[in-house]
Amino acid sequence: MSAAPAGYGQALDLVTRVRGVRGAMLVSADDGIVVAEQLMEGIKGAAVAALAGSVASRLGRALEAAGLGAGVFWHLQAEQGALLVVGAPSGILVVAVAEPDVNVGLVRLELLRAAEVVA
């Protein structure tokens, strides 16, 4: 776990306390670099951050092209887990890695609250 400002730790706590969340990160949307993280052992934070940043950027362009405005929240569903992301106005992505049966609605709410904390 990396050292981070107290506000960042508070933001990550909001997300990781949700049952089924395996870890949370704050990622710079511009360059996909980890700002702060609370991840379970074995998760490659830097690589996940880079890919999450890339998906967010491409998805954002697709949403803009479709005329749907800026992306607020996205949810990657996979066979054995999920990645959930909210973009903060400050240019930071709040990312959660979760179990497949996690309460998506609750994680979304906590991600949005965390995004307000780091805004």
Next chain:
Amino acid sequence: MADDVKALSTQLAQDPDSLVFLRLGELLRQRRQLDAAHRVALTGLERHPHLADAHDLYARILADKRDYERAFDEWDMARRIAPDHVGALKGLAFLYFKVGDVQQAAVHLEAAQRVAPDDPGIAQALALARGGSGQAAAAEQALAPSPPPVAASAPEPLEEKQVFAGLEGAHEGLLLLDASGRVLGGALKDPGGARDVTDAVAAYLAGVSQEAARTAKLLTLGGWTALAAEGKQGHVHLTALAGDVLLLVVRDRSVPMGRLAVIAQRAAGAARRWLEQQR
């Protein structure tokens, strides 16, 4: 039979709150007077919004009109009001067969059979469902609310324009594309409806799917199945189908994300069937 319609109509006019609208609506539906049946069912529903049979009747009429999206909602509502409603369970099973989700169809049929163990239609459809996806078409016919017209009974190959036939927003909010961003079917317009954005969105999404696959692999999450995103003016749901084919469903913000996932699931079933026929 015309006299029956007249008699029931008179009875309903004399007592608008009576439940005779259920018989009248069903009779009109069977006579294929679907617009009249639709009006009767809707009026009845306005007076009896918590009556499961009213939602079931309305759903059957909608299914006959091939408005499967709303039929699903009505049968779903009937089941919420009366969880053991056999008509609703059979209707939902019919719709699941229609989109190729045999497993869900069987789940609903099993529930229906627990309530009505002697119903031969349920038993027949369930046996066909257990026979595998190859029997799905026969099972669907066994459950259909009314016999299909003769002209429609002969199997016809699906045309590209029919990939999403019968689904809500089939022409403006559904897109089927390959991993290279080439469009296979459907179309997208911007929220104003003036601009075709199909090619631009398809090109960006091809890149998204590659990154999604890499991310899921890196996190050892197995294969990715879907990517849902919420925008400020609308939502999208991207489903990974077999053979690197992607299905995109776009709706405005009035459609909740959960409902969008249901729409995407149904569209995915239709798309898979179309793809199987192309191979």
